[in-house]
Amino acid sequence: DLYNFRLIGLDTKVHGVIGNPIGHSKSPHLYNAAFKSINFNGIYLPLLVDSIANFIDTYNSPDFVGYSFTIPHKEAGLKCCDEIDPKAKEIGAVNCMIRRPTDGKLIGYNVDYLGAIAAIEEGLRALNGSSNTSGSLLAGKLFVVMGAGGAGKALAYGGKEKGARVVIANRTYDKAKALADKVGGEAITLAELENFHPEDGMVLANTTSVGMKPRTDQTPISKKALKHYSLVFDAIYTPKWTRLLQEAQESGAAVVFGTEMLLNQAFVQIENFSGVPAPKQLIRDVLARNT
Ligand code: ATR
Incomplete structure (x- = not known):
């Protein structure tokens, strides 16, 4: 049973994940199990949505207090918020929206970058044994x-915020350059990355x-x-072991799975929605059971 029916009543806080498709989303499993375990009177629904603007018009009810955005609505999400957190505005994408209790306004955030950077830092901590x-x-x-x-964009901003020296490598150079100029980094092409090794122990x-x-x-x-890297993270989580991560491990690098970004991002959103620390191990167990 996904929802905590024992608690559902007039004051239940309603949340949902907006996407299309949405049936495959693991989020309702993770969030509802977490809410139940911390005894938070909230539910989290999968919401199949074509047009975000129409959806918000229809569901802009005070009972709906939190939304997550997933593919393909991350950039469209920017347009439905009453206010946007400065970091999300810089990144240009919103993937979480919370209703401010004081005035009912919908505030947009980007938690993708927090989730990914937290996952990478956890990997570095494990690597350093610290x-x-x-x-x-x-x-x-x-x-x-x-x-x-x-x-x-989210990763480049996150890296910069943590004081890393950021290099953006992209198939299309112009896009790398535009992002590098915005965050204060260096731009190269993916082809150039093959011979780019100013030092060893880099993070990728x-x-x-x-x-x-299916192009695994x-x-x-x-x-x-890959031998110039100490840690490699892949945002892809289907499959868990991408060819990149397999080869990184064979080359002696530490690897960080895409599911870690998903999990860390869920921790942040659950804390934002409920106001209390997320039950991390429980959420990990629920994800493992549902994959
Ligand atoms: P997301 O929001 O998940 O980051 P996106 O905005 O569509 O997705 O960006 C896809 C990224 O994957 C782009 O950097 C794209 O490179 P281009 O800017 O050159 O298009 C990159 N990408 C997609 N397919 C690729 C391929 N076959 N080889 C190299 N890079 C690819």
Whole structure:
């Protein structure tokens, strides 16, 4: 049973994930289980939506207090918020919207970048064998982001915020350059990335769709070039082991799965919705049971 029927009543806080398709989404499983475990009187619905603007007009009811946006609505989400958090505005994408209790306005946030950066930092902490959580392990590191779309933007901003030296490598140079100029980084093409190794121990993130199911034989970077990296993150989570992550591991790098971004992003949203810490292990277990 997905919902906590024992608590549902007139004051239940309603949330939902807006997407199309939405049937495959794991989020309702994760969020409802989390709400139940922390005894939060909320539900989280899968909402199949074609047009965001029409949807918000219809469902802009005070009972609806939180939305998550998923494909293809991340950029459209920007247009339905009453206010946008400055970071989400810079990134140019909103993937979470919360109704402010004081005036009922819908405020848009980007939690993609928080989720991805938290996953990478956790990976770096494990690599260093350090339990020191103060300060960012990305600070001062060369952080290469492959791709300059929505996810690439989020990662580049997140890396910059943590004090990393950001390099954006994209198939289309102009897009890499535009993003690099905006965040204060360097731009190269994916072809140039093959011979780009100013130092060893760099951190690599893939945000391109190369390697995603069904084209699992593809990879955005050669195995030879991977030896210069200490940690490789892939935003793709179908499959879990992309060719990139397999080859990264064979090259001796630590790997961070796309599901870690999904999980860390869910932790942030659940905390934002409920106001209390997310039950992290429980959420991990629910995801494992539903994949
Ligand atoms: P998302 O919002 O998930 O980041 P997107 O905005 O469509 O998705 O961006 C897709 C990214 O994957 C882009 O950086 C794209 O490169 P281009 O800017 O050159 O289009 C990259 N990408 C997609 N298919 C690719 C391919 N076959 N080879 C290399 N890069 C690819």
